[in-house]
Amino acid sequence: MTEASNGPRGGSEVGYFLIRRLHSLTGIIPIGVFLCFHLTINATVVLGPDKFQAGVDRIHAMDELGVLKIVEVVGIFIPLAIHAVLGLQIWLTGRQNVLAYRYGANIRYTLQRWTALITLAFILFHVWQMHWLGGWFPPGGEQFVPGQAPKSAAEAIQASTWYAPIYVIGVLAAVFHFANGIWTFLISWGVTITRRTQGRVGYVCAAVGIVFAAVGLSSLVVLKTTDPATLHVEPHEASHAVAVNLDPAD
Amino acid sequence: MADREIQFNVKRQDGPEAAPYWEEFTMPYSSGHNVVSALMYLREHPCNANGETVNPVVWDCNCMEEVCGACAMLINGVPRQACAALVDDLEQPIVLEPLSKFPVVRDLVVDRQRMFDALLKIKAWVPVDGSWDIHRHAPLISPNEQSIRYLFSRCMTCGCCMEACPQFQQDSKFIGPAPFAQVRLHNSHPTGSFFNPDRLHAIMGEGGITDCGNAQNCVEVCPKDIPLTDAIAELGRQTTIQWIRDLFVR
Ligand code: HEM
Ligand code: HEM
Ligand code: SF4
Numbered sequence: 001m002t003e004a005s006n007g008p009r010g011g012s013e014v015g016y017f018l019i020r021r022l023h024s025l026t027g028i029i030p031i032g033v034f035l036c037f038h039l040t041i042n043a044t045v046v047l048g049p050d051k052f053q054a055g056v057d058r059i060h061a062m063d064e065l066g067v068l069k070i071v072e073v074v075g076i077f078i079p080l081a082i083h084a085v086l087g088l089q090i091w092l093t094g095r096q097n098v099l100a101y102r103y104g105a106n107i108r109y110t111l112q113r114w115t116a117l118i119t120l121a122f123i124l125f126h127v128w129q130m131h132w133l134g135g136w137f138p139p140g141g142e143q144f145v146p147g148q149a150p151k152s153a154a155e156a157i158q159a160s161t162w163y164a165p166i167y168v169i170g171v172l173a174a175v176f177h178f179a180n181g182i183w184t185f186l187i188s189w190g191v192t193i194t195r196r197t198q199g200r201v202g203y204v205c206a207a208v209g210i211v212f213a214a215v216g217l218s219s220l221v222v223l224k225t226t227d228p229a230t231l232h233v234e235p236h237e238a239s240h241a242v243a244v245n246l247d248p249a250d
Numbered sequence: 251m252a253d254r255e256i257q258f259n260v261k262r263q264d265g266p267e268a269a270p271y272w273e274e275f276t277m278p279y280s281s282g283h284n285v286v287s288a289l290m291y292l293r294e295h296p297c298n299a300n301g302e303t304v305n306p307v308v309w310d311c312n313c314m315e316e317v318c319g320a321c322a323m324l325i326n327g328v329p330r331q332a333c334a335a336l337v338d339d340l341e342q343p344i345v346l347e348p349l350s351k352f353p354v355v356r357d358l359v360v361d362r363q364r365m366f367d368a369l370l371k372i373k374a375w376v377p378v379d380g381s382w383d384i385h386r387h388a389p390l391i392s393p394n395e396q397s398i399r400y401l402f403s404r405c406m407t408c409g410c411c412m413e414a415c416p417q418f419q420q421d422s423k424f425i426g427p428a429p430f431a432q433v434r435l436h437n438s439h440p441t442g443s444f445f446n447p448d449r450l451h452a453i454m455g456e457g458g459i460t461d462c463g464n465a466q467n468c469v470e471v472c473p474k475d476i477p478l479t480d481a482i483a484e485l486g487r488q489t490t491i492q493w494i495r496d497l498f499v500r
Pocket of ligand 3 (some may be wrong): 406411471472
């Protein structure tokens with residue numbers, strides 16, 4: 001341990017504490033919350049392309065107000081970068097021993113680390129494919145067209161036979177990491193204390209994980225198996241996104 | 251069954267800097283042996299399985315009733331007390347190794363000084379010598395809290411929990427699970443609580459409570475069934491509150 005003061009007033013150790021709590025918090029707020037909304041909005045494609053387009057329009061209304069990029073960077077990418085960098089650093093403080101100690105929580109400890117790596121790789125690929133990094137990197141990226149959300153997303157995912165399996169793995173890894181993260185978060189912050197409560201809350205976290213895995217996979221089934229042409233939406237809706245959004249009857 | 255034997259495979263090391271090597275031993279079977287009594291036999295008959303006379307295997311032990319913690323070692327890969335490991339219950343050959351997370355002194359003897367240093371660091375005592383009123387009578391503790399505190403008071407500093415913890419390494423700063431049980435124990439004593447901020451600050455830095463990864467192996471292997479993970483979660487709560495308190499009163 002550091003030679004920090006351990007007197008009644010504390011010392012430099014408090015900064016370390018804050019950073020670790022920040023890592024923990026960013027996993028839930030905002031990243032975890034983003035994941036829930038993201039997968040849920042994507043899944044509205046199951047209800048029909050118009051529903052999904054309406055959800056995307058509502059978000060991209062911020063684009064016309066000029067704040068979407070700011071919200072994305074401050075609300076998603078910066079917290080994600082903080083969480084990922086600290087997470088990789090935390091990974092290096094431990095040495096997995098799951099082969100010698102095959103207890104449930106130790107298996108989840110190990111999976112928490114490997115799903116983190118898979119999620120990191122997936123997010124880099126995913127953001128390249130759908131979004132920003134596409135402008136910089138190999139062609140084939142930046143496929144998502146906000147005004148043609150269901151069609152362009154389906155085209156992106158069907159562009160290679162590899163993509164659907166990559167998405168299945170990415171969704172399952174991210175959802176496991178999130179669901180197990182809720183469980184460890186509640187312990188880290190001292191909400192669930194006894195083994196009995198932790199056991200019960202474990203079932204709740206598992207249920208949350210199963211629900212979001214199903215939600216995430218359902219949108220993939222539609223986007224993978226539907227002919228993109230049939231997912232075409234009338235383009236005028238997107239260009240009037242702000243008006244649609246501000247319509248009190250909406 | 252005079253020809254039955256007890257077989258051992260022991261990981262030996264002649265000194266702190268020497269290279270480890272494996273040596274096999276066999277001894278005549280007799281019922282009721284535990285690993286310590288078998289090692290005592292081998293000390294009287296220091297003869298390896300090839301019939302060569304060798305230096306007897308060195309180990310540490312004391313109480314012979316699983317309360318002192320001295321004879322902790324890896325027995326068939328499991329960290330536990332040699333005195334409480336009954337030969338009749340073990341698969342043969344019985345593999346004996348020193349705990350891997352502490353420096354080896356010789357053969358099965360390790361130096362667990364780091365655990366005692368941690369107890370100093372976290373002030374694992376009740377401060378009775380001070381310029382304060384230490385209560386004219388013994389302070390009251392509710393019977394319920396007494397019975398919980400009793401669980402934590404049984405720690406014998408054996409190091410099994412440290413051995414199983416993926417976050418505790420010889421070269422890492424993490425103080426390991428056992429000291430947290432003692433913070434939990436002493437913080438809940440009316441006089442011991444005078445040092446609560448000191449103890450909490452001592453575990454809020456690098457190597458402290460936030461370095462726990464919730465693999466929970468500690469609680470699985472602890473021979474005294476100490477609810478280590480309850481202590482860790484409880485201290486997650488206490489440190490969070492201490493951190494908020496520091497924000498305002500420091
Ligand atoms: C992008 C790469 C990511 C990396 C490298 C990463 C790494 C990690 C690591 C190593 C832990 C364990 C921390 C510990 O044991 O103390 C962790 C915990 C966590 N992660 Fe991630 N993670 C990533 C992405 C995500 C994402 C996308 C989410 C949300 C969906 C997330 C949510 C969480 C949560 C909630 C925790 C639990 C925090 C706690 O126990 O207090 N992580 N992460
Ligand atoms: C069901 C599978 C998924 C589909 C169909 C999907 C689809 C999309 C689409 C279409 C975009 C572009 C949105 C836009 O530009 O407005 C996007 C962005 C993004 N997705 Fe996904 N996604 C999926 C799963 C995931 C998962 C599991 C994660 C991991 C946490 C994730 C993280 C992100 C991030 C970080 C962005 C960039 C967000 C932004 O720029 O605002 N996605 N996704
Ligand atoms: S908590 Fe249990 S395993 Fe850890 S040192 Fe104490 S008695 Fe040994």
